[in-house]
Amino acid sequence: MTSVAPVATTPGGSTKTKGGAAGRPSPAAWLVAVPFLAFAGTFLVYPTVLVLFGAFQDSDGGFTLGNLSTLFTGVVFDAFVRSIQLSALTAAIGAVFGALLTWAIAVGNPDGMLRRVVVAGSGVLAQFGGVPLAFAFLATVGFEGLVTKFLRDNAGIDLFAGSAWLFELPGLTLVYTFFQIPLMVIVFLPALDGLRPQWREANASLGGTTWTYWRHVGGPILLPPFLGALLLLFANAFSAYATAAALVSQGSPIVPLQIRGFLTGEVVLGQENLGKALGLGMVVVVTIAMGVNVLLQKRVAKWVR
Amino acid sequence: MGSVVKQRVLRTVILLVLGVYFVLPLIAMAEFSTRGRNGTRSLESWTSIVDDEGLMEALVNSLLLSITSAVLMLVLLVPTMAWIRLRLPQLQRIVEFLCLLPLAIPAIVLVVGMAPLYAWVNYFLGDSALTLTFAYTILVLPFAYRAIDAGLAAIDLKTLAEAARSLGASWFTVLWKVVVPNIRVALIGASLLAVALVLGEFTIASLLNFDTLQVQVNLLGKRNAGVSIAVSLLCLLFAFVLLFALSYVGQRRRQTVAEE
Numbered sequence: 136m137t138s139v140a141p142v143a144t145t146p147g148g149s150t151k152t153k154g155g156a157a158g159r160p161s162p163a164a165w166l167v168a169v170p171f172l173a174f175a176g177t178f179l180v181y182p183t184v185l186v187l188f189g190a191f192q193d194s195d196g197g198f199t200l201g202n203l204s205t206l207f208t209g210v211v212f213d214a215f216v217r218s219i220q221l222s223a224l225t226a227a228i229g230a231v232f233g234a235l236l237t238w239a240i241a242v243g244n245p246d247g248m249l250r251r252v253v254v255a256g257s258g259v260l261a262q263f264g265g266v267p268l269a270f271a272f273l274a275t276v277g278f279e280g281l282v283t284k285f286l287r288d289n290a291g292i293d294l295f296a297g298s299a300w301l302f303e304l305p306g307l308t309l310v311y312t313f314f315q316i317p318l319m320v321i322v323f324l325p326a327l328d329g330l331r332p333q334w335r336e337a338n339a340s341l342g343g344t345t346w347t348y349w350r351h352v353g354g355p356i357l358l359p360p361f362l363g364a365l366l367l368l369f370a371n372a373f374s375a376y377a378t379a380a381a382l383v384s385q386g387s388p389i390v391p392l393q394i395r396g397f398l399t400g401e402v403v404l405g406q407e408n409l410g411k412a413l414g415l416g417m418v419v420v421v422t423i424a425m426g427v428n429v430l431l432q433k434r435v436a437k438w439v440r
Numbered sequence: 441m442g443s444v445v446k447q448r449v450l451r452t453v454i455l456l457v458l459g460v461y462f463v464l465p466l467i468a469m470a471e472f473s474t475r476g477r478n479g480t481r482s483l484e485s486w487t488s489i490v491d492d493e494g495l496m497e498a499l500v501n502s503l504l505l506s507i508t509s510a511v512l513m514l515v516l517l518v519p520t521m522a523w524i525r526l527r528l529p530q531l532q533r534i535v536e537f538l539c540l541l542p543l544a545i546p547a548i549v550l551v552v553g554m555a556p557l558y559a560w561v562n563y564f565l566g567d568s569a570l571t572l573t574f575a576y577t578i579l580v581l582p583f584a585y586r587a588i589d590a591g592l593a594a595i596d597l598k599t600l601a602e603a604a605r606s607l608g609a610s611w612f613t614v615l616w617k618v619v620v621p622n623i624r625v626a627l628i629g630a631s632l633l634a635v636a637l638v639l640g641e642f643t644i645a646s647l648l649n650f651d652t653l654q655v656q657v658n659l660l661g662k663r664n665a666g667v668s669i670a671v672s673l674l675c676l677l678f679a680f681v682l683l684f685a686l687s688y689v690g691q692r693r694r695q696t697v698a699e700e
Contacts, residue, residue, distance in 0.1 A: 164527050168535070171520040175538040175581075178574045182553025183545055189553075232458065239454040242447070249455075255684040256462070263640035263679045266654045267672035270661060271465035274472035274669045281468035313465070316458070345443045374546030377642035381658050391548040398555065398647050414549035421544055 187418070189411035202412035211393060211409075215416060217304060218373055218389040225311040226368035232312070233319020233368075234361060240320070241327040254324070257317035264314045269381035272310050276301060302383050310378055315368050322367055326360035359435040363428045370424040373417065390417055466673065473670035485666035489674075492667065498656035501569040505652065506638040509576040510631040513584050516577065518627070521588055522619045525597050539585035542578055547643040550578070558648050569650040576638050583637065584630040591626020592619075629689055636682045640675065 193199040205211055240250045260268065276282050276294060286292040300306050330353060338348040376391040387393045390413055397410030476482025489495060517539075524531050542550070554575055561571050600622065604614045620627065642654035653675070661668035 164523075167523040168520050168528060168531055171516045171535065172538075174516055174574075174577070178554070178557070179538060179541060179545075179550075179578050179581075182550055182557055183541070185553040185556065186549055235454050236458050239451045239458075242451060251684065251687050255680055255687055258683040258686075259636075259676055259679040260462075263636050264676075265640050265642045266658050267640075267675045270657070270665075270669045270672035271469055271676070273661070273665060275465045275468035277665075279472075279665075281471050282464070313462070345446075374548070376546070376548040377654070380642070380646070381661070384662075391546070394548050394552060395647065398552065410552055414552045417546055417549050418544065421546060425544055 186411045186414040189408045190415035192408050192411075194407050202406075202409050203415070205406070205409055206412055206416050210387075211413065214387065214390045214393045215420075218391075219420070221304060221307055221311065221389060222369045222372035225308055225315045225372045226365055228308075228312050229315025229319045229368045229372075230361065230365045233316045233364075234323055236316065237320050237323045237327050241324060241330075245328075253320065257320040259317075260314050261318035261321055265377035266381045268310060268313055268378045271313075272301065272306075272382065276309075302385075304388055306382065307379055307389070310382060311372050311375065314375070314378070315372060318368055318371055319364055322364040323360065326357055326364075330356065359431060363431055366424045366428040366431075370421045373420055373424070466676070469669050469673040473666050473673060475666065485664070485670045488664075488667055489671060492660070494651075495653075495656050495660065495667075495671065498651050498653050501651060502639050502653035504570060505572055505576060506635040508570060508573040509580060509638050510634040512573055512577045513580050513634055514627060514631065517581075517584055517588055517630075518620065518623075519615055521585075521592060522597065522615060525592055526601055536585070536589075539581045541581075543582050547579065547641075548647075550575075551644045551647045554644065555648065569645075569652060572645060572648070572650055572652070575644050575648075576634075576641060579641065579644070580630075580634040580637055583633045587626050587630035587633065588623065591623035591629075594626075595622045625689055629686055632682050632686050632689075636679045640679060 190202055191198055191200070193201060206215065236253070240253050243249055272280075274280055278295065283294045286294060295301075301309075334352050335348055338352055343351075374391070376395075379389060379392055380395060383392060387396050394410055394413050394417075397413070473485045474481050474483060476484065520535060524535060558571070558575075561574065565571050597619065600618050601614050604618045605611075609617070639653060641652070642658065645652040646655045646658065653671075657668050657671050657675070660671070
């Protein structure tokens with residue numbers, strides 16, 4: 136790194152221009168960025184391109200739209216529909232309950248223990264839950280779980296009378312709320328912290344009630360970040376794999392588990408690249424959710440100005 | 441005043457209901473993992489954690505991976521990001537794009553493209569689980585980028601670097617003795633996030649057939665649910681301690697800034 140060091144910018148020289156503060160760097164200056172770019176190119180861009188292009192290739196490497204058209208048929212299409220339903224439902228549940236929980240800690244002491252514990256706990260469940268979350272569920276409402284046994288022994292209720300719902304879509308919905316609600320807390324807390332107490336006081340001194348405050352001040356300000364968080368939660372649930380994989384070992388009700396099927400060898404001849412098409416489909420859905428979010432926040436930035 | 445009381449009641453109800461909702465599984469895990477035969481209590485599941493050789497090997501793999509991934513992330517990102525602010529603002533957009541890209545590519549999709557890549561990696565570097573370092577450094581990028589970017593934005597990097605340079609420091613000295621100490625809190629934060637993420641990662645390890653902690657926990661669950669649940673509870677508590685510590689790191693930064 137020392138060998139590529141050019142001398143610093145001349146005082147009062149090129150540093151004046153805003154944005155391009157460093158002027159034109161010498162070719163040697165670019166070398167510092169090479170390791171990062173090479174690494175990201177190899178382990179991020181290359182695999183991504185492999186998936187995105189592979190989706191358009193047949194087994195011999197020729198161009199085809201066959202893989203993509205398969206996405207709209209049979210079990211694969213059903214999996215996409217179920218994945219979208221699961222993500223939308225758990226995003227809605229997560230956003231509503233998460234917003235309530237966020238409000239409950241935001242009105243408290245900002246350096247208090249309660250807030251610290253909730254925020255740290257939310258971080259754990261939202262980002263690092265994965266497999267342990269699936270086992271938490273087995274311990275709670277699994278066949279021999281604490282709640283299952285309690286209800287069976289004391290109330291005569293059999294949780295699994297209807298079906299093995301825990302290992303199907305209803306179970307996934309329940310488990311997913313355990314990382315969706317916490318994610319909402321993490322994403323939404325900065326927005327609630329941004330509400331200034333003065334606005335509330337202004338509302339009160341003008342004779343407003345709690346209702347008028349939320350209807351005309353808090354609500355409109357929080358709506359865009361709320362919708363943004365909703366979209367983020369949707370993308371999060373749609374991308375999630377670990378919890379579902381640990382819980383559902385047979386069958387592939389949702390897209391990530393279908394992809395598992397393709398990777399672990401249940402591949403039908405001539406469909407080698409179907410897994411990549413599924414991957415492309417997932418990227419498209421996630422990108423749409425994130426793209427709408429970006430447009431939304433841009434709109435809002437204009438209003439706020 | 442009525443609304444203040446109402447607010448307090450509503451707040452208590454929300455905290456109680458959601459508190460029970462989230463704590464109940466933890467209690468259930470503690471209860472389940474201490475079940476003995478015929479309704480007795482036993483710590484067998486907990487003591488057999490250390491006796492399980494497969495699990496211990498996987499734990500060592502995961503701990504080593506969390507260190508190697510955090511180190512590789514720091515080595516790649518810190519010089520590049522500092523350099524971009526000092527000399528190469530043209531690269532800012534592309535580096536930010538690359539760092540945030542993993543948020544748009546689900547891990548389950550990334551692993552589809554990584555499978556053929558890892559055939560080559562394992563051919564050249566052997567099939568040690570430590571080769572996962574590359575994949576995990578990618579997963580860590582978005583979190584690390586944000587933490588380090590915030591750290592760099594909070595200091596006057598240009599002035600510091602120019603001062604050091606005018607005193608004859610080499611760029612390496614600037615990086616090591618000026619930049620790194622000034623953003624150490626951000627670096628600690630980024631590293632703790634990397635550690636927590638690597639210890640909890642399952643998707644890529646399991647589908648590339650590497651033996652890590654979460655892969656073993658999942659396998660173990662098929663024969664001995666008690667041990668799996670005990671380890672799962674430990675994982676969640678450990679991640680909690682890490683993130684809880686992180687909340688104090690963040691606070692110390694706020695205080696230092698306030699003092700300045």
